[in-house]
């Protein structure tokens with residue numbers, strides 16, 4: 245593993261690359277990248293997401309499915325994403341999977357960043373997805389993107405919760421504001437996914453030291469677990485999982501009153517262990533052809549993943 249400072253520099257470079265259009269084009273056209281994509285992405289089609297969900301459910305895991313795509317700059321693309329989610333929810337219903345499979349939505353994929361009334365478009369499109377989710381008996385969680393979108397995303401969530409009280413939102417422990425957001429959202433019925441945070445953020449708004457982020461995660465988890473909502477602890481970090489379990493016991497939480505979440509293809513053994521111990525364990529399953537930004541963030545999270553990248557880029561085919 246590269247020394248910490250070197251790995252922080254790599255992480256920062258990779259996160260800059262996650263929004264580089266030229267690199268995105270090169271990567272998308274490079275056939276060898278396929279194997280790498282396959283490790284973290286369930287496939288490109290609706291059927292792939294449904295099949296992966298069925299397989300995960302067969303091993304006692306719950307699922308949240310993300311239709312890949314972000315930073316949408318055209319309304320037609322936002323409409324296509326909305327329609328893809330609605331079709332996916334229909335397909336999950338047909339397959340009898342909605343009791344254990346929900347969807348995760350990035351508001352930037354449904355128009356949040358469009359000039360002018362982008363936020364309103366995202367609200368309307370997310371509402372359409374929520375209506376379909378309600379019809380088929382499942383839920384939706386709004387992913388959280390970079391800090392410039394936090395207020396907008398929480399505002400959209402607040403509006404949607406008036407009609408869909410089960411709507412989940414994500415809070416990122418690395419943001420300095422998040423402890424206060426946890427306090428606001430630790431209320432009855434409120435589903436909150438707590439993650440460390442995956443974007444490159446300035447020191448002014450976020451903790452950037454890993455130890456500080458971990459400490460912030462513990463403080464936030466404590467607030468959520470002691471509150472009245474439904475915390476969703478999204479992390480692969482073994483220490484934070486142990487602390488989460490201990491905090492849940494200390495807060496007298498019944499097993500079904502919170503859950504752990506991890507990403508498709510990451511620490512699968514640990515996912516199975518937690519599920520076998522009777523924990524609610526949900527896997528975040530991304531699918532679709534717009535995998536570039538997602539993949540680069542996954543590579544940035546773990547220096548060892550860079551070996552996979554090097555192999556993908558140097559292999560032929």
Ligand SMILES: Cc1cc2nc3c(=O)[nH]c(=O)nc-3n(C[C@H](O)[C@H](O)[C@H](O)COP(=O)(O)OP(=O)(O)OC[C@H]3O[C@@H](n4cnc5c(N)ncnc54)[C@H](O)[C@@H]3O)c2cc1C
Pocket residue numbers: 386387388389414416437439440441442443478479480481482505506507510511527528541542543545546549
């Ligand atoms: C279900 C879920 C939903 C998420 N939603 C969001 C969101 O909406 N917004 C957002 O900003 N972030 C989101 N994230 C990403 C999150 O913010 C972190 O970037 C990511 O989870 C890595 O942090 P960690 O807590 O696993 O700890 P880390 O300290 O990064 O990792 C701990 C250990 O887990 C393993 N590990 C972690 N990541 C990887 C990987 N990619 N490949 C292989 N091994 C790995 C390694 O063994 C590592 O040492 C989500 C994460 C999960 C699990």
